[in-house]
Amino acid sequence: MTKGNADEYIIIRGRGRVSALGDQAFPASSESPFSVHPNGLPVAALPDATEAALAELRRAHPAYRQLDRTVLLAMLAARQAATEARWHTVRDPTPSPSPPGEGCVQQHLTTGTPLPEGRGWGQGNPPSLSVSIGSSRGATHHLEHYHEEFLREGSVPAAASPLTTLGNVASWVAFDAGSTDGAVLSHSSTCSSAFQALGNAVAWLRAGMAERYLAGGAEAPLTEFTLAQMQAIGIYSPFAADAWPCRPGAGRPSTFTLGEGAAVFALEKVAADIAAAEVATTPQQPLFRLESVGFGFEAIGSKTGISPDGRHFQTAMQQALQQAGRKPSEVDALVLHSPGTPAGDAAELAAVRAVFGEKQPLLLSNKWLVGHTLGASAALNLDFALQVLETQQWPVAPFSTYLATATEQPIRRILVNAAGFGGNAASALVSLL
Structure with missing residues (x-):
């Protein structure tokens, strides 16, 4: 794109x-x-x-x-x-x-x-x-x-x-x-x-x-x-x-x-100046910008498997950032695809490390709240991200996990991941104007 x-x-x-x-x-x-x-x-x-x-x-x-x-x-x-x-x-x-x-x-x-x-x-x-x-x-x-x-x-x-x-x-x-x-x-x-x-x-x-x-x-x-x-x-x-x-x-x-x-x-x-005027005149109404949607694909031997380093995730995240003209450091939080499978979660985490290095954004997920909804999961992930942008908070998982619990820094931009069988992945970048 x-x-x-x-x-x-x-x-x-x-x-x-x-x-x-x-x-x-x-x-x-x-x-x-x-x-x-x-x-x-x-x-x-x-x-x-x-x-x-x-x-x-x-x-x-x-x-x-x-x-x-x-x-x-x-x-x-x-x-x-x-x-x-x-x-x-x-x-x-x-x-x-x-x-x-x-x-x-x-x-x-x-x-x-x-x-x-x-x-x-x-x-x-x-x-x-x-x-x-x-x-x-x-x-x-x-x-x-x-x-x-x-x-x-x-x-x-x-x-x-x-x-x-x-x-x-x-x-x-x-x-x-x-x-x-x-x-x-x-x-x-x-x-x-x-x-x-x-x-x-x-x-x-x-x-x-x-x-x-x-x-x-x-x-x-x-x-x-x-x-x-x-x-x-x-x-x-x-x-x-x-x-x-x-x-x-x-x-x-x-x-x-x-x-x-x-x-x-x-x-x-919407024209950028009109959007800016809306924010100035109605600051109580959050206005969200969908900056980009990136895609990644990889050929894998198993149609239900995933590469250990999540190459399709890496490509999707990098493409989303490049389209938006953003650096990894400009992303405040990341809503993971995170299906709850050890291999899938580990591969996505490896991809995040490859793209963001040691300075990773806050890692979030909502599947522990809504389950894995297959073809609807990416959309519900994005909706969760928008709610985080609007409220600057999120529910904390009641089990041991690497998901973030809180932050003292404002969250203005969130990357959202999704992946499916067959080696395909997608990432959407959204921000609060």
């Missing part, structure tokens, strides 16, 4: 999140947010209040009743981000029950009629809205359900295909937003998927190909089959749900713990 114009900033206007912490970035209590899945494994599932919000969203439109949980999570987070950005929503009280076409939000699939007036964010002729959503597995619940139905009945309903493709995650977010003229893209690059979406959004905004962008990640992987896959790799945590089962930076044993969630960001390109 090329460098942006120094006179223009990519601003995060709003953000929304859904996780085991509900719609909060930090926990409201000192109790573990993890619960026990019906199969006995600890998981980071949504709390009751968020489940109720998800159920309400499902009832908001007749077509939403058929959507996969991953899609609904993305929509819920996107609505929060748009509300915070003041991209207000005005919905039609009698929406058409027909769903949008796959990858196309301009017309309904079956009738071909225009979208109803008054639905979506904004009124009149608002700026065009584009959407990029990352997800490792997409419509996991629906895909497994339809496959089980096929094995049992020998047939599947016609809706199975459009409702299980990865593209339907972003297209439904766009449909809910009333977008009719922006890009609608879904991305999958395992656990760095959300940053693939974010990087795409930054590139489009910088190039003038988009005016407003909703970008992030969503994942609802708490199914029997997906959990069994994580167990098969041999990395799942042995700790109980109430004993903080996910422990990044704690060493052995492996403490990978699966979670579900989403985080979406409302992005705009």
Whole structure:
């Protein structure tokens, strides 16, 4: 990705999140947010209040009743981000029950009629809205359900295909937003998927190909089959749900713990002088700048493995810094990918040492709070970073780890890491103006 114009900033206007912490970035209590899945494994599932919000969203439109949980999570987070950005929503009280076409939000699939007036964010002729959503597995619940139905009945309903493709995650977010003229893209690059979406959004905004962008990640992987896959790799945590089962930076044993969630960001390109004026006139309103998104790749023998020195992490971090024109010493904190696996945590730490030397930034993580949400994890990491920038504090892990506990220095710039199977990594650099 090329460098942006120094006179223009990519601003995060709003953000929304859904996780085991509900719609909060930090926990409201000192109790573990993890619960026990019906199969006995600890998981980071949504709390009751968020489940109720998800159920309400499902009832908001007749077509939403058929959507996969991953899609609904993305929509819920996107609505929060748009509300915070003041991209207000005005919905039609009698929406058409027909769903949008796959990858196309301009017309309904079956009738071909225009979208109803008054639905979506904004009124009149608002700026065009584009959407990029990352997800490792997409419509996991629906895909497994339809496959089980096929094995049992020998047939599947016609809706199975459009409702299980990865593209339907972003297209439904766009449909809910009333977008009719922006890009609608879904991305999958395992656990760095959300940053693939974010990087795409930054590139489009910088190039003038988009005016407003909703970008992030969503994942609802708490199914029997997906959990069994994580167990098969041999990395799942042995700790109980109430004993903080996910422990990044704690060493052995492996403490990978699966979670579900989403985080979406409302992005705009703003002239640097206008952004500075906003900060001066409304200092009580934090304004975040997304400075860069860097990527790193390496060829490795095992598709589930990682090089001991985390070369893909090194490349991603270095690229993010170079794009932003920043030195390593200008980074105050680093939100690690930190999956809680000994090999993964050690490789990332080695990469941090290679890039930053002896003067490392504060090392932070939120996976001990929300679990590993696969394709949504990078987005939730970034949301956590923004909360740290806004509040200048963070919760302290209740177990032995190398994660930072406190600082006396102000935190103005944070680097955020993500990585996935297959040797890919991504890093995003964000700062407080």
